[in-house]
Amino acid sequence: MTQDPGATTAGSGTPGAGGLTHVDEAGAARMVDVSAKDTTVRRAVASGKVLVSAEVVAALRGDGVPKGDALGVARIAGIMGAKRTPDLVPLCHPIAITGAKVDLEVADDAVLIQAQVKTTDRTGVEMEALTAVAVAGLAVIDMVKALDPAAVLTDVRVELKEGGKTGHWERP
Template sequence: MTTNKFSHIDKDGKANMVDIGHKTQQIREAKASGKIILSAKTIELIRDNNMKKGDVLTLAEIAGIQAAKQTSNLIPLCHTLMITKAEVKCQLIDSGVQVNTRVKCIGQTGVEMEALTAASVALLTIYDMCKAVDKNMIMESIKLDEKTKLDI
């Protein structure tokens, strides 16, 4: 047995959900972002709302919000959180779509995984809705932009 420096691994090297019971409740917020590179034709179809599957940006935003709420079901060692706000904004840019997310909760652990999951699923939704017309899409730059916590 070795001394363990990793919080998600127990003394025997097995997966371990961190005990956050001793932590105080705080207002926690995280922001994440990412983008998807699209062809000019695909951008035009989205802009004109002519994609066969529907309103790409609105559906991607809804999918991202749903994903934030389901993060603990997707990522094995994430805690279930009471999310107080999940916001996903998808915006057309010259090269494709920029996705920005913001997730808040009052809890004992952060919401960065929820913000990153929201961004990732929003991008995957755009990919799914556009795959019939664009075979060269690239999702990139998915990242945590900010993480904050404030005492209540």
């Protein structure tokens, strides 16, 4: 097999076509080579919310929803989602997740979701934190859809990332 003329050397991080890191000079998708990057402690926090009806809020604050422990199921689903991120996001590196925490809070019109994911690896965990929030949100929707078929997952975003070359970043 010949080497792709647009490929970068191991860990060079040289952007390909159009200055994008996940495409080579010919425009083909590639997984970035992170082998030369330092292994550091990295952490990402993401958040999102599921907008729900007053009936769902009352059920979650009271006797629960017909399917069972919606928040407990969503918490576990989010953690599982973080662990399966490279299976879902094609160019995401499989990394060793050293910790994952998903918190859910029932607000007056929504279920608020926050995920924190940690690793000691060569690349960050932003995608894992985002996936945790998204999957937890989907699990909430699945658990409450009998009461509120109009529930909406929204505002999924990175709030904070730490570690690696870029250091600390926090949403203003």
